[in-house]
Amino acid sequence: YISIYRLMTVITVGGPPGSGTSTVCGILKERTGFKYVYAGKIFRKMAKDEGKSLEEFQRICEKDPSIDIELDRKMLDKAKSGEDLILEGRMIGPLCKKESIPSFKVYIFADTGIRARRLVERDGGSMEAVIEKMKERERSEAKRYMTYYGMDPGDLSLYDLAIDSSHLSPEEEVSLILEHLDGFS
Numbered sequence: 001y002i003s004i005y006r007l008m009t010v011i012t013v014g015g016p017p018g019s020g021t022s023t024v025c026g027i028l029k030e031r032t033g034f035k036y037v038y039a040g041k042i043f044r045k046m047a048k049d050e051g052k053s054l055e056e057f058q059r060i061c062e063k064d065p066s067i068d069i070e071l072d073r074k075m076l077d078k079a080k081s082g083e084d085l086i087l088e089g090r091m092i093g094p095l096c097k098k099e100s101i102p103s104f105k106v107y108i109f110a111d112t113g114i115r116a117r118r119l120v121e122r123d124g125g126s127m128e129a130v131i132e133k134m135k136e137r138e139r140s141e142a143k144r145y146m147t148y149y150g151m152d153p154g155d156l157s158l159y160d161l162a163i164d165s166s167h168l169s170p171e172e173e174v175s176l177i178l179e180h181l182d183g184f185s
Contacts, residue, residue, distance in 0.1 A: 009034075010079050010101065011086045011181070012093035014153055015108035015165075017134050018115030023170045024108060024177070025088045031174060032086070037078050039089025043071055055133070058140045065148050079103060090141055094151045094158040104181050107159040108173065110166040160184060 011028065015021045022038065029036040046067065047057035061067045068091075075092045078085060079101045087096075093105035110118075116131045123130075145153055156162045161180045163173050 009082060009084045010096065010103035011106065011177070012079070012096055012103050013086065013088045013106045013108065014090050014093045014159075016110075016115060016138055016154070018118040019108045019110045020118070020165045020170055020173065021088050021108050024165075024173050025086050027170055027174045028086050028177065031178065032084070034084040034086045036086045037075065037088070039071060039075050039087070039092060042074065046071070055136070058137065061144055062140060065144070068144055068148060076101070090153045091145055091149065091151070094145075094153055094155070095149070097158050098149070098151070104177075104184050105159040105161070106177055107154075107156060107162045108165050109154075109162065110164060114166050 011032075011034065013021050013025050013028070022040075025036050025038065028034070043057075044054060047054055050057060050060075052060065057067075072089075072091055072095055075087055075089055076095055076099060079087055079092065079096050087103075093103070093107065095101075096103040097105060112131065112134070113127075116127055116134060119125075119130045119134065120127055125133075142152060142154070145151055151158065161177065163176055165173055168176075
């Protein structure tokens with residue numbers, strides 16, 4: 001039995017902070033054997049290399065589009081590589097759609113309170129502080145992406161599948177992705 005996902009080489013996964021995209025991508029990697037590339041990891045390394053906190057680096061990005069554009073270009077180059085890939089990032093799905101790169105685009109979202117609780121469990125801090133930081137990050141990213149690309153990564157019409165992870169396990173989400181991927185053409 002050869003699933004269609006063996007023919008589809010690129011799965012993109014995006015969503016807001018705390019929605020569970022990284023956990024889902026890790027499981028997808030194990031289930032498919034695809035290589036996994038995480039834009040957030042690259043972005044955090046760029047910030048660290050500049051000696052900046054994530055928040056400071058985001059503020060710089062609001063004034064200097066070259067950083068986001070460079071990261072997005074790297075992700076698009078990966079998408080065009082012909083490799084079996086899982087690409088995780090806020091803009092990779094919408095950009096693949098815009099550039100007509102064959103891919104299965106997934107968006108994962110969850111209730112703000114649930115996302116904040118997940119981030120507190122992972123990183124610590126108070127719910128109030130995490131929610132404030134999360135909202136600031138989302139505001140910054142939305143502003144940048146609308147300015148650079150005229151797109152909102154939260155626009156569900158840009159994706160092939162949208163999953164509310166609020167009450168699903170990551171394994172259930174991966175099963176949904178693979179089930180829909182099998183029917184994707």
